Amino acid sequence: xxxxxxxxxxxxxxxxxxxxxxxxxxxxxxxxxxxxxxxxxxxxxxxxxxxxxxxxxxxxxxxxxxxxxxxxxxxxxxxxxxxxxxxxxxxxxxxxxxxxxxxxxxxxxxxxxxxxxxxxxxxxxxxxxxxxxxxxxxxxxxxxxxxxxxxxxxxxxxxxxxxxxxxxxxxxxxxxxxxxxxxxxxxxxxxxxxxxxxxxxxxxxxxxxxxxxxxxxxxxxxxxx
Amino acid sequence: xxxxxxxxxxxxxxxxxxxxxxxxxxxxxxxxxxxxxxxxxxxxxxxxxxxxxxxxxxxxxxxxxxxxxxxxxxxxxxxxxxxxxxxxxxxxxxxxxxxxxxxxxxxxxxxxxxxxxxxxxxxxxxxxxxxxxxxxxxxxxxxxxxxxxxxxxxxxxxxxxxxxxxxxxxxxxxxxxxxxxxxxxxxxxxxxxxxxxxxxxxxxxxxxxxxxxxxxxxxxxxxxx
DNA sequence: TGTTTATGAAAGTATTACTATCAATATTGT
DNA sequence: ACAATATTGATAGTAATACTTTCATAAACA
Numbered sequence: 001x002x003x004x005x006x007x008x009x010x011x012x013x014x015x016x017x018x019x020x021x022x023x024x025x026x027x028x029x030x031x032x033x034x035x036x037x038x039x040x041x042x043x044x045x046x047x048x049x050x051x052x053x054x055x056x057x058x059x060x061x062x063x064x065x066x067x068x069x070x071x072x073x074x075x076x077x078x079x080x081x082x083x084x085x086x087x088x089x090x091x092x093x094x095x096x097x098x099x100x101x102x103x104x105x106x107x108x109x110x111x112x113x114x115x116x117x118x119x120x121x122x123x124x125x126x127x128x129x130x131x132x133x134x135x136x137x138x139x140x141x142x143x144x145x146x147x148x149x150x151x152x153x154x155x156x157x158x159x160x161x162x163x164x165x166x167x168x169x170x171x172x173x174x175x176x177x178x179x180x181x182x183x184x185x186x187x188x189x190x191x192x193x194x195x196x197x198x199x200x201x202x203x204x205x206x207x208x209x210x211x212x213x214x215x216x217x218x219x220x221x222x223x224x225x
Numbered sequence: 226x227x228x229x230x231x232x233x234x235x236x237x238x239x240x241x242x243x244x245x246x247x248x249x250x251x252x253x254x255x256x257x258x259x260x261x262x263x264x265x266x267x268x269x270x271x272x273x274x275x276x277x278x279x280x281x282x283x284x285x286x287x288x289x290x291x292x293x294x295x296x297x298x299x300x301x302x303x304x305x306x307x308x309x310x311x312x313x314x315x316x317x318x319x320x321x322x323x324x325x326x327x328x329x330x331x332x333x334x335x336x337x338x339x340x341x342x343x344x345x346x347x348x349x350x351x352x353x354x355x356x357x358x359x360x361x362x363x364x365x366x367x368x369x370x371x372x373x374x375x376x377x378x379x380x381x382x383x384x385x386x387x388x389x390x391x392x393x394x395x396x397x398x399x400x401x402x403x404x405x406x407x408x409x410x411x412x413x414x415x416x417x418x419x420x421x422x423x424x425x426x427x428x429x430x431x432x433x434x435x436x437x438x439x440x441x442x443x444x445x446x447x448x449x450x
Numbered sequence: 451t452g453t454t455t456a457t458g459a460a461a462g463t464a465t466t467a468c469t470a471t472c473a474a475t476a477t478t479g480t
Numbered sequence: 481a482c483a484a485t486a487t488t489g490a491t492a493g494t495a496a497t498a499c500t501t502t503c504a505t506a507a508a509c510a
Contacts, residue, residue, distance in 0.1 A: 024456075024457095026456080041367065057457075058458055060457090060458080061458070068498075136361055139423065140359070141269065142267035142270065157425050176435070178428045179416050181426075182412075182415060182419060182427065183412035183415065186411065186415055187407075187412060190411055191404050197370060201385055201406075202404050203403045203404045204404065210401070214405075222442075249487080285468095285490090285491095292468095
């Protein structure tokens with residue numbers, strides 16, 4: 001399984017990049033180091049200039065892979081959701097009970113890296129921090145509609161639609177499955193963030209068990225009542 | 226009531242600004258026009274230079290009121306939450322049933338401008354669009370912790386704590402009131418956004434009734450089961 | 451061997467995000 | 481009425497950001 005997973009290739013929409021960053025050494029370095037720099041500096045303070053400096057390369061070389069840092073962010077975000085979908089399909093393959101599948105999905109959202117801490121290109125722990133801190137900036141822009149048309153959010157929407165399918169399987173009568181899924185996913189991320197930075201807006205204690213428990217109950221209660 | 230409301234002064238934490246923008250004509254113009262420009266351009270494309278041009282003033286004059294556009298955003302966000310708290314206190318003053326108070330709160334979150342479309346400085350409809358599109362950028366930064374220490378998010382936290390109080394009144398046993406409130410508030414905003422821009426992540430139809438209904442049921446179900 | 455392809459090096463532009471200085475004009479205090 | 485003070489405008493300047501362009505060089509590939 002480990003071996004299998006270290007060989008899988010997550011596919012990312014080709015319109016996101018100018019040149020496929022997985023196709024070269026430099027491209028992979030750009031992915032790896034941009035991830036860790038965005039994590040350290042935050043998206044606002046991260047620049048291609050700084051990344052070039054760190055990689056001992058030039059701005060122009062980086063621009064050959066990504067048009068700008070927005071696209072680079074979208075790349076990371078897309079990769080994350082493709083990866084989580086993959087994990088979800090794997091983890092729920094042998095499950096019958098849709099409630100159990102939902103619980104598994106919540107578990108994955110809360111602990112996306114359990115068992116897969118070290119992939120070649122991606123440090124999943126860092127990637128999840130970036131998803132939590134920065135991913136909403138990928139769609140909260142004036143260019144959402146264009147970006148959406150280009151399919152930049154399809155990995156995210158695809159993951160959501162899998163959870164929606166579980167809900168429909170479990171409770172076909174529930175009227176707001178898509179809204180509930182989106183609220184749950186973003187709610188989990190927000191709670192992880194608030195727990196650290198605005199603790200009065202969270203009841204979660206040190207670990208992540210509270211968050212997992214809360215959202216599991218929350219989603220199952222909502223569809224079953 | 227109209228007259229009363231047009232005289233109320235919403236107080237904003239003094240550390241947010243360099244010079245109180247309500248204290249002068251230019252300051253009020255800065256508030257009014259920055260709001261409409263952020264709405265039109267989005268926070269990323271909005272600059273003090275462009276605002277200065279629109280106001281027939283200079284960048285330096287604007288910098289006398291706000292250190293940077295992040296602080297200006299925080300000002301608008303704080304004002305919004307103070308205003309909503311004020312509305313909430315008013316609207317729930319004569320209510321006994323905490324569930325009804327929660328429903329009222331949801332209603333206000335979904336329709337914050339009903340009855341108060343035109344205030345002098347603030348166009349509440351525009352303000353709410355900015356809250357939906359931009360407010361998470363106020364706290365999703367590397368400077369959250371410092372900003373939080375300065376009290377920049379206290380208006381938001383204060384509003385949340387009012388809803389938490391309602392939940393505790395209604396269901397003292399519910400374990401995650403703060404998390405539920407934060408999830409609900411941000412969920413409402415996100416659904417309003419997704420309804421427009423990523424409709425596959427929402428079940429809401431044209432109006433906002435669906436969103437109101439969904440979150441009302443959602444919060445009451447969650448605490449009562 | 452010749453030719454794509456990938457990277458590096460250097461330079462340049464427009465915009466952003468400020469800061470500083472000084473003059474002109476209002477406002478206020480006595 | 482006059483001096484002191486606050487407010488704004490005008491101008492200029494700096495460092496960083498977000499790119500684009502051109503040209504040289506080295507590696508890969510056919």
